Amino acid sequence: MSTLPRQGLDADSATRIAEDSARQFQRTFNDRLVAAYALGSLAHGGFAPAVSDIDLALILTIRHHEDDATIRRVTLELQERDSSHQRLSVFWSSLPALSTDHDDGRFPAVDRLDLKDSGKLLLGEDVRQAVQPPGADTLVTDSVRFALQVLAPDPVLAEFHHPERLASDIRRFTKAVLLPLRFLYTAATADCGSTDDAIRHHLAHPAPVAEDLVRAATRARHGQPDPAEHLTALLHADLVPLYLHYIDTTLIRLPPGTSDLSPLIHWRTQLLDR
Numbered sequence: 496m497s498t499l500p501r502q503g504l505d506a507d508s509a510t511r512i513a514e515d516s517a518r519q520f521q522r523t524f525n526d527r528l529v530a531a532y533a534l535g536s537l538a539h540g541g542f543a544p545a546v547s548d549i550d551l552a553l554i555l556t557i558r559h560h561e562d563d564a565t566i567r568r569v570t571l572e573l574q575e576r577d578s579s580h581q582r583l584s585v586f587w588s589s590l591p592a593l594s595t596d597h598d599d600g601r602f603p604a605v606d607r608l609d610l611k612d613s614g615k616l617l618l619g620e621d622v623r624q625a626v627q628p629p630g631a632d633t634l635v636t637d638s639v640r641f642a643l644q645v646l647a648p649d650p651v652l653a654e655f656h657h658p659e660r661l662a663s664d665i666r667r668f669t670k671a672v673l674l675p676l677r678f679l680y681t682a683a684t685a686d687c688g689s690t691d692d693a694i695r696h697h698l699a700h701p702a703p704v705a706e707d708l709v710r711a712a713t714r715a716r717h718g719q720p721d722p723a724e725h726l727t728a729l730l731h732a733d734l735v736p737l738y739l740h741y742i743d744t745t746l747i748r749l750p751p752g753t754s755d756l757s758p759l760i761h762w763r764t765q766l767l768d769r
Contacts, residue, residue: 504579506542509549513537516573516583517617520553523569524562529554529590530619534606539613541689545718546666548584552610554622558589558600566601596627604629604637605677609687631685632750638678639745639759646674646738647762655766658730662723665715671734672705672712675741682748690716704740705733735766742766 510533517531535550536542555562570585586606592599593607602610611626629637645651654661654671661668673690680686680693688696694713697703708729711721720726742763746756 504544504582506537506544508579509542509547509582510537512580512583513549513551514617516549516551516580516585517553519569519573520566520585521618523565524553524555527556528619529556530622531617532610532614533617534586534609534614536689538609538615539687539689541691543690543716543718546669546716547582549580549582550606551583551585551617552602552606552614553585553587554593554619555587555589555600557591558587562587563600590622590625593622594625594627596629596633598637603641604633605641605681605687608634612687634685635682635745635748635750636753638681639749642675642678642741642745643758643762646671647758647765652765655734658734659723659727661730662726665720668720668726668730669712669716672708672737673716675737676709679741679744682745705737708733708737738766739763 513533520531521528531554532538532552533550534552536547537550541547553566566585566587570583574581574583586600586602588598588600588602588607593602593610596604596607598604607626608628611623611628614623651671661671673693676693676697677688677690680688680696683696686692694709697709698706703709711726711729714721715726721729742759746759749756
């Protein structure tokens with residue numbers, strides 16, 4: 496049987512966790528914290544109680560080298576409170592970097608766009624007007640870097656060999672299937688959108704790749720997972736084709752002059768070898 500997700504975390508409860516976490520970071524950084532925002536589905540809608548992260552953005556006056564370790568430590572302390580806090584995902588950068596569209600800290604381009612378009616102020620001064628949104632080329636190249644960091648490492652690829660592990664963890668299952676769709680949607684539209692937007696965009700294509708797997712992940716995302724045996728079979732059949740589709744489409748969409756394609760090509764080769 497699939498590990499059923501907890502159903503008690505609604506958007507209001509998740510927002511309260513984000514607000515409480517923001518106050519903890521305010522106590523940590525004092526007047527160096529300019530603002531804290533909710534991002535993702537808490538900001539633009541579509542929060543899925545079964546699987547959605549609690550996305551929190553911190554904007555600092557200036558980033559010090561030791562800030563990264565401090566934020567990771569406080570985040571871990573917050574995540575250890577209970578299973579709901581485990582959903583907390585924290586992004587951070589300095590206001591000077593955000594105002595010049597630079598990556599400083601942990602704030603991928605698509606999340607910088609989400610901040611500009613939909614960020615929900617939790618505390619501090621609203622500075623979204625000063626945020627410089629990333630361009631279409633930056634969104635594509637940055638999402639590739641993020642995908643290679645999150646989806647291509649050997650421990651993740653090993654799960655393609657044993658998809659029953661993914662099938663038994665609904666949050667990891669939905670991320671594995673739906674994150675590539677988010678990347679494809681942003682590359683095609685230059686919009687961060689929502690997971691549901693990305694699903695609709697993918698399924699609107701004639702004969703969408705891995706359609707049955709995507710629909711199963713959509714049901715799981717909304718708290719209605721299929722039996723683990725069925726999910727395992729779908730993962731065996733469709734997960735590699737879905738990722739090959741993502742990589743091949745991305746290779747075509749990369750900006751002219753992109754020189755080092757070897758990480759994507761190596762990832763593709765590894766997928767085919769499994």
